[in-house]
Amino acid sequence: MLSRDALAGAQGSWAAKEDTGETAGALPAVSASEARALIELLAARGIAQGQLAELLGLEKSTVSRLAAGLERKGWIRRGRDEGNHRYVRLYLTPQGGLVASHVWQAWQSRQARILAGLSAEERAGLAAGLRGLVRGLAAEGLLEDAATDSG
Numbered sequence: 001m002l003s004r005d006a007l008a009g010a011q012g013s014w015a016a017k018e019d020t021g022e023t024a025g026a027l028p029a030v031s032a033s034e035a036r037a038l039i040e041l042l043a044a045r046g047i048a049q050g051q052l053a054e055l056l057g058l059e060k061s062t063v064s065r066l067a068a069g070l071e072r073k074g075w076i077r078r079g080r081d082e083g084n085h086r087y088v089r090l091y092l093t094p095q096g097g098l099v100a101s102h103v104w105q106a107w108q109s110r111q112a113r114i115l116a117g118l119s120a121e122e123r124a125g126l127a128a129g130l131r132g133l134v135r136g137l138a139a140e141g142l143l144e145d146a147a148t149d150s151g
Contacts, residue, residue: 028073030103033058033066038092038100039107041076046089048081075099 030038033056040055041047047055053063067090070076075096081087092100115123137143 028099030099034070034075035103037063037066037070038075038096039104041090041092042097042100042104046079046081046091048087048089052090070096 036056037052040052044051049063049067050060052067053060056063058066067076067078071078073096074093076090077093078088079091081089118126134143
């Protein structure tokens with residue numbers, strides 16, 4: 001899951017690259033909520049607005065306003081579900097896909113820099129601790145499809 005702070009930090013990395021000319025063309029400003037929504041849409045390749053609200057942990061009315069803003073920016077479009085035409089789904093536009101890809105790359109770049117700053121011993125300890133955390137969360141029923149035997 002991507003935290004609001006992690007994505008806001010990724011945006012900072014993205015803005016810094018923009019200032020130094022590391023990226024091709026000017027990239028638009030993206031709020032943390034927009035970034036999270038774009039990443040979810042990139043992964044889902046079309047999603048119902050209610051599902052997006054659930055994934056983001058936001059109220060449906062908040063996601064409705066968020067989606068309207070993304071639609072105004074030309075980053076998403078609403079379309080009928082291919083399997084059931086009664087349902088409307090949100091899809092990334094080509095421009096939205098590009099923005100989402102840039103946000104995702106910035107986030108991954110920041111994550112890689114943080115991990116590179118850890119010693120091998122620290123990375124091993126972090127990996128072991130995270131495995132234990134996942135086991136604990138799964139035991140509490142807080143994770144779906146968690147691998148508890150990755151030991």
